[in-house]
Amino acid sequence: MSVLVFSLFLTAAAFIIHFIIWKIRLPVHQKSILIYIFSVTLIAGLALLFKFRENISLLGINAPQELHEYFQICIFFISVSLAYMVTYSALEADSPSLVMIMTIANSGKEGLSQKNFGEKINNDTLIIPRLKDTLSEKLAYLKEDKYNLTPKGRIISSIFMIYRKIIKRERKGG
Amino acid sequence: MVYLHMLSPIAALAINVLAQICYCRFVSNKQLLKSLFFGFFCGMFMLFLIEVFYVAQLPSSVLKNIPSVFINIASYSALGYCYFHFVNLGETARRIRMLRELSESKGGLSVDEILERYNAKEIIENRLNRLLKSGQVIYKDNRYYIGKPVMLFMSKMVVFAKRFILGKSSEFD
Numbered sequence: 627m628s629v630l631v632f633s634l635f636l637t638a639a640a641f642i643i644h645f646i647i648w649k650i651r652l653p654v655h656q657k658s659i660l661i662y663i664f665s666v667t668l669i670a671g672l673a674l675l676f677k678f679r680e681n682i683s684l685l686g687i688n689a690p691q692e693l694h695e696y697f698q699i700c701i702f703f704i705s706v707s708l709a710y711m712v713t714y715s716a717l718e719a720d721s722p723s724l725v726m727i728m729t730i731a732n733s734g735k736e737g738l739s740q741k742n743f744g745e746k747i748n749n750d751t752l753i754i755p756r757l758k759d760t761l762s763e764k765l766a767y768l769k770e771d772k773y774n775l776t777p778k779g780r781i782i783s784s785i786f787m788i789y790r791k792i793i794k795r796e797r798k799g800g
Numbered sequence: 801m802v803y804l805h806m807l808s809p810i811a812a813l814a815i816n817v818l819a820q821i822c823y824c825r826f827v828s829n830k831q832l833l834k835s836l837f838f839g840f841f842c843g844m845f846m847l848f849l850i851e852v853f854y855v856a857q858l859p860s861s862v863l864k865n866i867p868s869v870f871i872n873i874a875s876y877s878a879l880g881y882c883y884f885h886f887v888n889l890g891e892t893a894r895r896i897r898m899l900r901e902l903s904e905s906k907g908g909l910s911v912d913e914i915l916e917r918y919n920a921k922e923i924i925e926n927r928l929n930r931l932l933k934s935g936q937v938i939y940k941d942n943r944y945y946i947g948k949p950v951m952l953f954m955s956k957m958v959v960f961a962k963r964f965i966l967g968k969s970s971e972f973d
Contacts, residue, residue, distance in 0.1 A: 630870060631867075652966065705876075705878035708879070709878040712885040720971050722924070725970075726931070727931070727955045730944050731946050738944045740942070743924060748920045749919055749920045751920070751972070760898060765899060766899070772908035773911075786890040786896050786899075792824075793825065793829055794829040800896070800897030
């Protein structure tokens with residue numbers, strides 16, 4: 627029971643710190659700060675818990691005593707944090723499907739024509755912001771007005787291309 | 801055995817990935833969602849086996865160990881969700897598609913050259929086809945309407961989460 631209680635406590639603590647900081651001021655480098663918050667909470671939380679394990683209790687349940695229990699908390703915390711971070715990335719940028727569904731829904735009973743679609747959803751909203759992201763995230767760089775991949779961008783694109791080759795999906799995604 | 805129990809979410813994830821890849825290679829590479837579900841359930845089965853062996857050889861009661869098993873199930877589910885996202889990124893993410901276009905070009909691409917290869921028209925067509933096929937959007941008298949409410953509900957949830965966490969409903973706000 628102690629593993630469950632302290633895993634949830636540590637995870638909840640990280641989320642509370644994250645939400646408080648975000649409510650005070652939205653950080654410029656959100657993902658980096660998010661990684662920082664979750665890493666510090668995990669390391670500091672586990673270190674404190676392990677050091678004072680004899681004296682700490684929560685809801686009448688004593689802190690875990692065995693080392694393997696701390697590893698289990700660690701795996702749970704990292705799994706949930708990773709799941710949240712991938713979801714967070716999806717929240718940061720507007721998904722095209724979401725924009726399309728909301729645009730159709732906002733048009734109400736009259737529906738939406740093909741022409742309206744083009745006016746509301748175009749390269750300026752779907753492509754250009756993501757292209758700028760590749761520069762800000764150092765996945766690409768500009769050389770004589772041409773986008774080129776950085777080593778980081780090359781590694782990431784290779785991972786996906788190799789994976790898609792393995793599962794025999796040759797069609798380009800997107 | 802205690803270390804196998806501790807690492808069971810990672811072992812289950814490995815089985816998940818292997819099973820999903822095998823499904824795509826040897827059964828069908830066109831049913832990506834089905835392959836992901838198949839992989840996830842294979843991993844869950846592996847996790848279940850490990851946990852049953854672990855609990856069975858313990859002297860303490862089964863009930864006492866349920867919370868620890870629950871933590872492993874939650875950890876594996878979160879890892880499975882991350883893997884689903886990884887596969888989905890390769891399938892639908894615009895940035896990944898752009899990186900692929902750039903990696904296949906020699907000497908880089910200008911904005912116009914990128915837009916020739918990948919543009920809003922293609923994105924809209926791809927997604928509209930998926931939404932029409934699944935009945936989430938209906939096409940009638942040259943106009944589009946909301947069909948099944950599932951995607952609309954999910955979109956509203958995402959907008960709600962955006963407002964709650966980021967304080968805005970769109971990246972352009």
